[in-house]
Each structure stands twice: as structure tokens, then as C-alpha cells.
Amino acid sequence: MTDAYYITAADLAAKGFENTPDELMSHKHMIYSSPATLDFNSPGAKGFGVKRAGLAIPGSVMLLVAPGCCGRNTALLNELGYNERFFYLLLDDTDIVTGRHLTKIPKACREVCESLDYTPTAVMICITCVDALLGTDMERVCRKCEDETGVPTVPAYMYALTREKRLPPMAGVRKSVYSLLKPQKRISNECNILGYFSHVHDDSELYDLLHSAGIKKVRELSRCSTIDEYHDLSRANFNLVINAEARYAAQDMEKRLGIPFIELTRMYRLDKIRNQYRLLGQALGAEFDDDKYYDKAKTAVDNFISKHGKISAAVGECVNADSFELALALTEYGIKVSEIYGTVGERNFVFIKKLAQVSPDTRIFSNLSPTMLNYERKTDIDVAIGVDAGYYHPDLPCAQFNTEEQPFGYEGVERLLAELDEALAKEEKK
Amino acid sequence: MKKFLRYISPLAPDDSGACSVLYELGGITVICDAGGCAGNVCGFDEPRWFTKKSALFSAGLRDMDAILGRDDRLVAKLALAQQQLERDFTAIVGTPVPAVIATDYKALERMAEKKTGVPCITVQTDGTKLYDKGEEEAYLRLFKTFAKEKLPTRKGTAAVIGATPLDTGFITADTIVSQIKAEGFEEVKCIGFDSGLDEVKNISRFEKIFVISPAGIRAGNYLKDNFSLDVEVHGCPLPGEYTDKLKDLRTGGRTLIIHQQMTANAVRDIIGDSTCGTFFMLDKTAAQEGDFHIKDEEDLAEKAKGFDLIIADISLKRALPEYKGEWFDLPHFAVSGRTFQ
Numbered sequence: 001m002t003d004a005y006y007i008t009a010a011d012l013a014a015k016g017f018e019n020t021p022d023e024l025m026s027h028k029h030m031i032y033s034s035p036a037t038l039d040f041n042s043p044g045a046k047g048f049g050v051k052r053a054g055l056a057i058p059g060s061v062m063l064l065v066a067p068g069c070c071g072r073n074t075a076l077l078n079e080l081g082y083n084e085r086f087f088y089l090l091l092d093d094t095d096i097v098t099g100r101h102l103t104k105i106p107k108a109c110r111e112v113c114e115s116l117d118y119t120p121t122a123v124m125i126c127i128t129c130v131d132a133l134l135g136t137d138m139e140r141v142c143r144k145c146e147d148e149t150g151v152p153t154v155p156a157y158m159y160a161l162t163r164e165k166r167l168p169p170m171a172g173v174r175k176s177v178y179s180l181l182k183p184q185k186r187i188s189n190e191c192n193i194l195g196y197f198s199h200v201h202d203d204s205e206l207y208d209l210l211h212s213a214g215i216k217k218v219r220e221l222s223r224c225s226t227i228d229e230y231h232d233l234s235r236a237n238f239n240l241v242i243n244a245e246a247r248y249a250a251q252d253m254e255k256r257l258g259i260p261f262i263e264l265t266r267m268y269r270l271d272k273i274r275n276q277y278r279l280l281g282q283a284l285g286a287e288f289d290d291d292k293y294y295d296k297a298k299t300a301v302d303n304f305i306s307k308h309g310k311i312s313a314a315v316g317e318c319v320n321a322d323s324f325e326l327a328l329a330l331t332e333y334g335i336k337v338s339e340i341y342g343t344v345g346e347r348n349f350v351f352i353k354k355l356a357q358v359s360p361d362t363r364i365f366s367n368l369s370p371t372m373l374n375y376e377r378k379t380d381i382d383v384a385i386g387v388d389a390g391y392y393h394p395d396l397p398c399a400q401f402n403t404e405e406q407p408f409g410y411e412g413v414e415r416l417l418a419e420l421d422e423a424l425a426k427e428e429k430k
Numbered sequence: 431m432k433k434f435l436r437y438i439s440p441l442a443p444d445d446s447g448a449c450s451v452l453y454e455l456g457g458i459t460v461i462c463d464a465g466g467c468a469g470n471v472c473g474f475d476e477p478r479w480f481t482k483k484s485a486l487f488s489a490g491l492r493d494m495d496a497i498l499g500r501d502d503r504l505v506a507k508l509a510l511a512q513q514q515l516e517r518d519f520t521a522i523v524g525t526p527v528p529a530v531i532a533t534d535y536k537a538l539e540r541m542a543e544k545k546t547g548v549p550c551i552t553v554q555t556d557g558t559k560l561y562d563k564g565e566e567e568a569y570l571r572l573f574k575t576f577a578k579e580k581l582p583t584r585k586g587t588a589a590v591i592g593a594t595p596l597d598t599g600f601i602t603a604d605t606i607v608s609q610i611k612a613e614g615f616e617e618v619k620c621i622g623f624d625s626g627l628d629e630v631k632n633i634s635r636f637e638k639i640f641v642i643s644p645a646g647i648r649a650g651n652y653l654k655d656n657f658s659l660d661v662e663v664h665g666c667p668l669p670g671e672y673t674d675k676l677k678d679l680r681t682g683g684r685t686l687i688i689h690q691q692m693t694a695n696a697v698r699d700i701i702g703d704s705t706c707g708t709f710f711m712l713d714k715t716a717a718q719e720g721d722f723h724i725k726d727e728e729d730l731a732e733k734a735k736g737f738d739l740i741i742a743d744i745s746l747k748r749a750l751p752e753y754k755g756e757w758f759d760l761p762h763f764a765v766s767g768r769t770f771q
Contacts, residue, residue: 002514030458030487030511031465033472033479041488042469067526069443069467069557073474075745075767078439083748088435093558096526104431111431129464133496133530160464161493161527370487370511391480 004375006339009352010360017349024344024366027164036318036341036367036388040170041160042073046404048197050169051126052077054156055085056177056197059121059227062156063112065089065105066128067096070158087112091130099134105141106148113149121227122152122180132159152180167248174249177221181234183257190217192236194250194261195243198222198404204411205293209277210240213286234259240280242266242408244347266406268321268329268413270297277409290410297410304417305334308424312336312379314393316386317343317367319401320412323386324351329413330385331359338379339363341372341388383423385416397427435727437749441709442596442764444555446475447564447645448523449486450594451572452553453478455627457519458485458511462504462533465490467525467557475561477601477769485515489522496531505541512546518627519549519575523564529556551575561596561764562690562710565645569621572630573649580657581635586616589629589636590664592646593620597690598666599761599770609667610640633659640664642692644711663716665696669770676700676741679758683738688724688746689762691716697741697760704741707733710764743768 005023012020022028031037043049051074054062064071068090077086089108095101109123123145127138138155145153157172174194191210193200199220200206210218224230234253239261241250250261262283267273274294281288313335317323323342328351331337337359343366344352355362363379365372367388375392383397384390390398399419401407407415445461449471452459461468468488472479476486489504508520520542524535535552542550551571555564569591588610595601603624610618615638619625633639634657641650641663650661668676677700685704687694691713694706698718706721707730724730727749734740734750744759745766761768 026490027492028507029490030460030507031468031490032487033468037465037488038469038473041465042473067443067557068440068560069445069470069525071440072443072446072470075439076474078745083437083439086439088440089431090433090435090440091526091558092433093529093556096530096556096558097532108431108434111434111436115436128466128526129496130526130530132493133527158466159493160466161491161496163465164492368490370485371514373483373485373515 002371002374004365005369005371006363006365008360009356009362009364012344012364013353013356017344017346020344023369023371024364026343026366026368029368030370031368032370032372034341034367034372034388035391036316039318039387040163046402050156050158050173051086052082053170053173053197054124054126054176055082056221057122057124057180057227058224058230060124061085061087061112061116061120062124062126063087063089063105063108064126065091065101065108066126066130066158067091070128096130099136102136102141106144109145109151109153110148113151120151121230122154123149124154124156124176126156126158128158129161132157132161154179168245171245171248174246175252178233178249178253181231181253181257184234186237186259187217187235188237189215190219190236191215192219192233192239192259194221194239194241194246196222196406198406200242200406200408201411201415204408205290206408209288209290212288213281213284238262240264242406266321266408266412268326268416269332270294270301270410270413273409273413293410297413300414300417301333304421307421310334310336311382311424312338314339314341314381314384314389316341316384316389316392318388319386320403320407321401321416322348322351324348324355326385327351327362328355328358331355331362337362338381339365341365341367341386341392343367383420385420397423399423432728433726437727438746438765442475442561443557444559444561444564445523445525445557446471447561447594447596448553448555448568449476449564450561450596451565451568451622452521452523453484453486454482454622454625455519455572455630456517457521457627458487458508458515458517459521459523460487460489460504460508460511461523461525462489462528463491463525464488464527474767475596477595477763481601485511485517487511491527496527499531499533501533501538501541505538505545508542509545512548517548519551520546522550522552524553524555526557529558549575560710562643562645565592565594565596565643566648566711569646569649570652573633573652576627576631577633577653577657578631579634581632583637584617584635585637587636588615588618588638588640589633590618590620590623590640590642591649592641592643592666592692593623594643595769596764597643597645597693599763599768601769601771605669606642606667610664633657638662642666644691644713644716647713647715663692665699666690666693668693668696672770673700681739683755684736685739685741686734686737687760688740688742689760690764691721693760693762694721701741705737
């Protein structure tokens with residue numbers, strides 16, 4: 001039996017992105033359902049997939065139009081209180097070949113609306129691979145549903161088949177959830193943060209810095225509890241995009257609503273965070289004073305290293321970070337990163353190149369490779385970071401660092417180190 | 431409206447059932463999907479996923495694979511996995527994607543066997559049917575492929591067909607094995623549940639075959655017809671503490687049990703006069719007069735009228751807002767994803 005495949009950062013960087021080994025390219029092999037794979041293929045009670053994300057509009061409900069298998073795990077969301085908001089129109093074997101179900105959708109929408117004792121703000125219609133292959137014009141079906149019910153109806157495409165396309169499902173659903181916004185007068189001192197389906201942690205310095213630049217109101221979709229608050233999102237003077245998956249939604253908002261956007265990257269290297277804030281300040285015509293946040297985070301790093309010394313970590317991708325950027329940051333702080341479980345892409349290859357210089361022996365595994373079934377630890381690791389890393393090392397302390405609320409900036413670094421410290425402290429107690 | 435669900439989530443689908451049967455047999459099982467179906471199986475319908483390793487993969491199909499019917503790529507990936515993992519057989523489980531593009535499973539099977547050098551079985555599920563249909567086909571394909579000859583019968587042995595977490599609510603076979611052993615058997619094996627491919631190959635050695643869910647009946651009949659085995663429908667074992675609670679249950683008036691037929695039968699054996707309703711296969715050989723099949727939520731609401739006590743998975747209660755009688759919880763993994771443990 002083949003051992004779990006890995007390549008060192010040095011070897012991968014030397015090959016270059018164009019020559020990434022097949023074992024790290026998901027379309028070249030079968031897909032292993034590691035926790036990381038499940039995180040995007042079947043998010044459960046935690047995490048957001050298309051179904052849960054599609055319900056981000058306050059007061060909306062979802063009609064899933066699909067074979068039973070596609071909606072099966074929705075039961076996991078019941079414990080979060082979503083069972084009142086999901087409805088299903090199940091397709092049979094004739095439907096999926098002939099597409100005859102399309103004529104039933106408006107009636108099903110009417111039944112959804114009539115079964116509720118309130119009028120939903122929107123009906124999201126979630127369709128799956130079946131309709132991707134049938135070439136269903138869902139915009140047209142949604143218009144018919146609106147005629148039938150008078151309720152805005154929006155498609156949410158859960159097309160797993162297109163996951164590696166220009167517009168993967170999670171980017172598409174971000175566009176869907178902002179699509180009901182209407183143009184209105186923009187207010188110069190208001191902005192939105194786009195990126196995730198949960199908001200940034202309240203104590204992130206990002207809010208303070210924006211306020212210091214004269215921004216009075218910072219809005220996020222997940223903080224909207226009413227449809228009126230949702231519609232206020234189109235008052236923003238600009239959008240801050242903190243996750244590339246929201247770029248398409250931001251482009252659409254720019255085109256439809258005239259709201260420009262600025263893109264930031266979530267990082268864990270202090271100097272890079274500082275540099276990004278400097279550039280953001282320039283773009284906003286303000287000079288951010290981030291010294292106190294920088295110093296606090298730097299102190300947290302120094303304290304952590306002096307307390308724990310040169311520990312070794314394994315970094316996964318079920319984590320609120322890009323695993324390669326995080327590994328690079330940890331290495332620069334003085335933590336040895338022995339292994340990374342991640343998905344190599346063009347965007348993060350730049351981090352791998354840098355990692356190759358400072359930690360050439362770091363082993364890079366793919367969470368999707370069938371060989372991970374045979375994974376055995378063969379390096380020194382003191383702590384796992386990420387749900388998937390914890391799965392591979394159930395005997396080690398683990399900082400999952402995977403909360404729904406999102407870390408960002410210096411606060412993210414402090415939060416990570418606090419979680420790591422807590423995980424290591426638990427181990428010491430044992 | 432038919433096939434419209436207002437209150438309950440979809441029940442376990444056929445592809446989950448097929449995977450459940452194949453899970454512990456030591457082969458490479460490929461769900462022929464883009465990722466979501468495998469995610470549903472591993473992330474929800476397979477409670478053993480995080481406790482027992484299995485080479486259960488997604489084919490990772492992309493739109494052009496489906497549109498262009500690139501079966502050769504699927505087989506190449508399967509061959510690579512076999513090269514890496516060296517298993518005794520491979521299995522390909524269908525989903526809506528191959529159903530829409532009318533995949534030729536027979537051809538796929540031949541191509542896979544040629545490329546990997548080990549037997550391949552295909553299970554033509556499409557995600558639109560329920561788990562028991564997938565289990566039924568998987569059991570049948572397994573025995574047809576691997577049970578080749580009549581072996582000498584070993585006295586005091588029994589094999590159980592139809593034991594999966596989806597059917598039984600157990601994640602190990604311990605309770606089933608101990609209860610059947612208590613009926614006088616020295617050796618009891620649950621096919622595909624704490625046992626491997628050898629028990630499938632050697633099924634004809636067992637003195638007795640017990641079928642504990644409707645999904646196993648066709649396979650049981652196949653074994654009876656081809657190897658003259660002694661096959662008997664048996665109530666699905668329940669945990670001892672649950673049985674005790676049932677014994678204490680006061681059952682005046684009309685009682686409805688909703689589960690798979692053989693679990694409902696086991697409950698009925700304890701509480702006496704009652705009716706079984708099932709969303710799954712209603713097998714005439716196992717059912718009693720008055721037992722009925724439930725098509726959907728609408729049908730459930732109609733057929734539950736007039737009962738004073740319902741013994742069923744508590745998640746179904748939501749679908750009966752008008753029901754005023756008593757409810758006694760009977761977990762069914764294929765309904766709610768809840769086990770007995």
C-alpha cells in the first residue's frame with residue numbers, strides 16, 4: 001500500500017505551479033472525504049454550504065428542488081433552527097431525465113408561501129447537478145414563481161460539478177444573496193464588509209480603523225436581522241471584500257448598484273497586515289494609526305514563543321486562514337511547521353515559494369488524496385491547527401481555529417495564539 | 431402536493447444504502463458524483479465514517495466529464511486508487527449525474543475490471559429512491575459476484591443480512607450478534623457489519639440466514655434458490671434497555687409503528703396488536719394484514735389519523751401537527767440520522 005502522498009515545500013517550489021504533481025490536483029484522482037473535503041462538499045451543523053448560505057437574506061425561505069440525496073444532510077441544520085425555513089420538492093427518476101419538474105416549481109413555491117403564517121421576504125430556489133446538466137434556465141423559472149406568489153424568488157446554484165470553474169457554487173451563492181438589493185442613494189460614510197456568511201469578530205481592529213477614517217456605519221450581511229437592514233446594504237459608499245469568493249458578488253454590486261470595492265486578504269504575518277492597512281488607508285484617503293494593535297499582537301507573539309519555545313505544528317485547511325499563509329506566518333514567528341494539509345492553487349503558490357526558503361522540509365499533503373487513508377504521522381508534531389489536522393492527530397492538542405465568526409487582522413493573530421495556548425495548556429494539565 | 435416536503439428532511443437515499451452495505455467489505459467504493467453525494471454519505475449517512483476507515487471515495491466528476499461522458503477518466507482514476515490501495519474489489523455507486531447522462535454501468539464495470547485486474551460491481555442507484563433499494567441491489571450484486579459455490583454447512587452458524595446502521599440504528603453489530611447467539615447459535619456474522627468480504631464469499635457455509643430488513647429479502651431469496659440455504663425473516667434486534675421500555679409501555683387503543691418493516695415487527699412482537707407503516711419497502715412475506723406503505727408527508731398525515739399511540743422516530747412528529755395522541759420515540763437512522771447509542 002502506498003503511504004500518504006506528500007511533497008516538501010522545497011521540492012514543490014522547485015517544480016513550479018505548472019508542474020504541480022497529479023497527487024495534489026483534485027481532478028486527477030478520486031476524492032477522499034477528509035473533514036476538509038466534507039467542509040465544502042457537505043457542510044454540516046457548522047459551516048456554510050450553498051443551502052445554509054442561501055438563507056442569509058433575513059426572513060427568506062428555501063425550496064430545494066433536487067433528488068432526495070441532495071437534501072439529505074439538511075437535517076444537520078435543523079439543530080440550528082433552520083427546519084422552519086427549508087422546503088423540498090423531490091425529483092424522481094423521470095424528472096431528472098425529462099426536466100418535467102420545472103413546471104411544478106411555481107406551484108411548489110405557492111405551497112411554500114401558503115404554508116407559512118407570514119410572507120417570506122424571498123424564496124431561494126436551490127437546484128443541483130441535475131439542473132446543471134439539463135441546462136435549466138432558472139432565472140426564467142424564478143420569474144414564473146414570482147408571478148405565482150408575488151414573492152421575490154432567487155436561484156441558488158448548488159452545482160458541485162462546477163466547483164473548479166470560474167464561478168464555483170460558493171461564489172455564485174454570494175452573488176445570489178445580494179441580488180435583491182436595489183440601487184439607492186449612497187452614503188459617503190457607510191461601507192459593507194463582504195466575504196463570509198458570519199461577521200468579523202467584534203473586537204477586530206478593522207472596525208476601529210474604519211471608524212477612524214470617518215466611516216460611521218460598517219454593515220455586514222450576517223448582522224442584518226430584518227429585510228430593511230438588508231436593503232440598507234445598498235447605501236454603502238464602498239464594499240470591503242475580505243474573501244476572494246465574494247469578489248464576483250462585489251463586481252455585480254458595482255455594476256448594478258454602483259458600489260465600488262476594495263479587496264483585502266486575510267493574513268497572519270504582522271508586517272503584511274500592517275502593509276495592507278497602510279494601502280487601505282491610502283485608498284480611503286486616510287492614514288491609519290495601527291501601532292497599538294500591531295504592538296499588542298507582536299507582544300502576544302513574543303509571549304507565546306517565550307512560553308512555549310520552539311514547538312512543531314501541523315496546519316490544516318479547515319481553519320479560518322489560508323493554510324499556506326498561516327504556515328508561513330507561524331514559521332516566521334519561530335514555530336516549526338512540520339506538515340500542511342492543504343489545497344495548492346495559483347493564488348497561494350506564492351506562499352509555498354516563500355515557505356520553501358524558510359522551511360524547506362515542511363511536508364505538504366492533499367486532504368483530497370485517496371492515499372490519505374493511509375496517513376501515519378512520521379514527523380515531530382506538538383500541536384495540530386485546524387479541524388482536519390486534529391482528525392489526523394487525535395492524540396495531540398488541537399486548536400481548531402474554525403469558528404463561524406471570522407478573525408481578521410491583528411486580532412486574528414492574537415486569537416490564534418490564544419487558542420493555541422489554550423490547546424497546549426490542556427495537554428499540560430493531562 | 432406530491433413529493434413536497436414541508437416538515438421533514440429527505441430520507442436516506444439509495445446511494446447511501448448501497449454504500450452502507452459495501453462500507454466494511456474492504457473494497458474501493460466510488461460514488462460516481464461531483465462530491466456532494468459522497469459528502470452526504472460520509473458526512474451524514476455513514477456513522478462509521480469517523481470510527482472505521484473505508485476506501486469510500488467520490489469520483490470528483492466535473493461538468494465536462496459528465497457532458498462528454500469521460501468514463502475512461504473515471505476508470506483511470508479508479509485504477510490509480512487501486513494501484514495505491516491494493517484492494518480485493520472495486521464498486522461504483524450511481525448518483526443523479528450518471529442517471530441524467532445514461533451511463534452504461536455494464537461497460538464501466540468491464541472497463542474497470544480490465545484496468546484494475548480485480549472484480550468490479552456497479553450499483554445503479556440514482557439518488558431519487560430510498561436507501562433500502564440501494565441496499566437491496568448492493569446485497570444482490572455482492573452475492574452474485576462473490577458467492578460462487580455451495581460450501582459444506584457448518585452447524586450452529588448464522589449469517590444476518592440487512593444489518594446496516596441505516597436499518598438498525600447501531601454502529602456495531604454487537605447487539606445483533608449477541609441476541610441471535612442467544613437463540614442458540616455459536617457463530618453469528620452480520621454481512622458487511624463488523625465482517626468482511628470473506629463472509630460474503632462463504633455465505634453458503636452458514637446453517638441459517640436471517641434477514642432483518644426488507645432490503646435483504648431479494649438477496650435471501652437468491653441464496654435460497656441458488657444454494658438451498660435456510661433463509662428466514664427475523665425481527666430486527668433492539669437494544670435491551672429499549673425493549674424494557676417498550677415492555678413498560680401502556681398501549682390502549684390503536685397503535686401505529688413507523689420504521690422499516692422488520693424493526694416494526696420486533697416492536698410489535700413486544701407490545702402486541704399494532705399496525706406497521708413504513709416509508710420504505712413493504713414486503714408481503716414480513717408484513718401483517720393492515721400494514722401499509724407511506725408515500726410522503728401528505729400520505730402520512732392521512733394514514734396516521736385514528737391512531738392513539740405512534741411509535742416512530744421523533745423527528746416525524748413535526749409532520750403531524752394535528753396529531754393529538756401519544757408518541758414513543760423509535761430512532762431510525764435513515765429518517766433522522768440518529769442511532770440508538
